[in-house]
């Protein structure tokens with residue numbers, strides 16, 4: 001079956017979508033995107049993704065003519081028409097130039113949604129943990145641009161490629177102060193024996209949706225945690241570490257280059273959060289289902 005793509009209000013076959021050579025995400029990396037996971041036909045953190053997207057729209061001074069509800073409809077429509085339940089959805093927003101070399105964009109913002117079956121994630125990543133390679137060549141200078149998900153992903157892409165060359169699963173990036181920031185496509189958490197630690201927004205991280213859900217769960221269940229600058233020393237002394245993103249969710253991190261983190265195994269503090277996260281998705285799913293069937297109105 002051909003893949004159907006949502007493009008500005010219509011579902012089309014993938015090869016029928018013609019993005020202009022004047023598209024500014026192609027010319028300048030001026031565009032925004034969100035990658036989200038659908039589980040059993042449900043996108044559990046849709047509102048959180050939309051809220052990050054709208055912050056990005058503000059910063060890039062882009063306008064979207066349709067409401068959040070219509071974007072939601074576009075996402076579910078793409079999912080359903082591709083007959084997918086467990087999927088990775090990518091939504092991209094971009095504008096076009098009127099002519100090559102223009103600085104002023106044209107009026108319209110393109111909205112594209114692509115749905116793919118959830119990529120196969122090797123079970124060993126969850127059972128034994130993943131490995132990372134520390135990449136210090138592409139240091140992040142923290143600024144407002146770090147906080148939105150633009151289509152300029154060169155830093156992360158080059159770092160990830162370096163990590164792959166070293167046989168690692170993920171790259172770990174540092175900022176201009178030499179502190180740890182995040183992975184190429186993941187946020188970083190440690191457990192130092194007493195509390196969970198994660199780099200604060202000021203360090204130059206992307207405010208990950210999964211990261212924020214976990215912080216909210218820690219607050220709700222009163223788990224000690226702190227957002228602050230994280231040094232390499234913190235990492236190598238940590239009892240446990242894990243990485244988070246919307247597709248892989250929570251992946252234990254047990255090795256960085258040649259150094260084993262903690263006991264080199266998936267620790268109980270990571271497992272505890274994996275369980276809380278799973279329950280949170282289940283809770284959201286049940287609420288979604290009951291709204292869908294109108295059960296909330298039945299006493």
Ligand SMILES: Cc1ncc(COP(=O)(O)O)c(C=O)c1O
Nearest residue numbers: 185186187206208209210245246
């Ligand atoms: C640089 C970077 N940091 C963190 C994340 C994790 O963010 P989220 O949990 O919203 O997927 C991503 C996701 O792609 C990312 O690209």
